[in-house]
Amino acid sequence: MPAPTPAPAATRVPEGSPLPAWLRLACAILPVAATAAIGSVATRSEIPGWYAGLAKPWFNPPVWVFPVAWTILYTAIAVALWRLLGAKPRTGPSGEGWWLALAAFLVQLALNAAWTPVFFTVHAVGAALVVVAVLLVMVLWTIRLTWRFDRAAAWLLVPYAAWVAFATLLNAAILRMN
Template sequence: MTAAIHVPQGAPLSRWLRLAAAILPVAATAVVGSMATQAEIPGWYAGLNKPVFNPPNWVFPVAWTILYTMIAIALWRLLGTMPRTGPSRTGWWLALAAFLVQLVLNAAWTPVFFTAHAIGAGLIVVAMLLVMVLWTIRLSWRFDRIAAWLLVPYAAWVGFATLLNAAILRMN
């Protein structure tokens, strides 16, 4: 017999502070990615051999804009579910830590792959990112299922990026 877990609702942060706490780290991740790719797309990246399933360059900023919006909303929702007390509070902090680790890995991949031209190291980073996004979804599910679902397209895109990174490594 499984006991139901009661997760008390109520965020200790104000709505505006939660909004800032959700948007700022995601926006910083997006800025790092943009800065690391802009100079490399027409030069180094254009010269790489790429698989036939590589999307046109314009797809990436469109996809990432949508995904970063969904990621920020998911984080905003997760921040709103922080239990005030009890054992579920530890699980919530673990979900938040996983969320932040996957954002750090997201921010790290672009400079590793594009700026350092380290395709193999980029594959390691993006594979770790995929694992962390999936784990974040699993941990967040307990606190806010909508937040977890908002991360599913992100996981799919990172899975695709992992496959693409592996193919580029093999072809170069």
Template sequence: MPTATHVPEEPALSPWLRLAAAILPVAATAFIGSVSTRENIPLWYEGLNKPGFNPPNWLFPVAWTLLYTMIAVALWRLLGAKPRTGPSRQGWWLALAVFLVQIALNAAWSPVFFSAHAIGAALVVVAALLMMVLWTIRLTWRFDRIAAWMLVPYAAWVGFATLLNAAILRLN
């Protein structure tokens, strides 16, 4: 009796197109964050009351550079894990959609917090971001466990950012 062998599917996108599709939304998010914070850190953020566990300002761009790199690699891996047929395809599309929603929430937080000075609204955004990152990890796990693990430090940092945002709201 012949046995069926599983032939791995080729990624739906070429490696270069996948790379661009992974880097562009993350780079756009980083750019929005940079533009939103550049003038507002010295002119507004420095004057806020902050908790004792507030990290030094230099740590934020270092952390985000590392995190954005990991996020882009995770997205690149998820894009390469796309099943062509079957019920997994719908789950993959959901994982991709949730991934993109969390990137959009990430991009929204800096303008809300730094540009609009809306600390309470920013807390809502960052809390929603945390939930979406956790859901992204859960959905991505099914298709690429390395990609899911690469998002864990991001979830930890966003959890810390949520706590920090809440403390700043309370103190101001």
């Protein structure tokens, strides 16, 4: 009887991951793409109108910086999630620590998706400050939890944490000035 032929690399299940590579990739891209789409829809009509009319601090970047920064950050976030999904759960008999890291990742992503409509659509700058501050805490906690399973994934989230810290400061300044 001949030996079985190994599966092609694209369909092989990564070590520690119960998901085929293509499904893990889809599970990483879809929630991040949905978050980006929510942000795009929420800001599109508000940037030239409502946002343009707000008083902003001297450190507010030009409007074109935001989509460039978020494209880079969302790409890094999706890669980090893809890596986390492929990481071998090493804590506890059923990987409770890994599940906590994944839950934190998804919660921070939901907060990211929530901030843009709260700020831009509802114009609730104070409520948006609360959301972005909680988002910052969750991103930092996600980095800490992810570190145990995939350090590269954790490092990929560091620029995101820095940007969210900047967004928190910017949101607070806009609230104070308006």
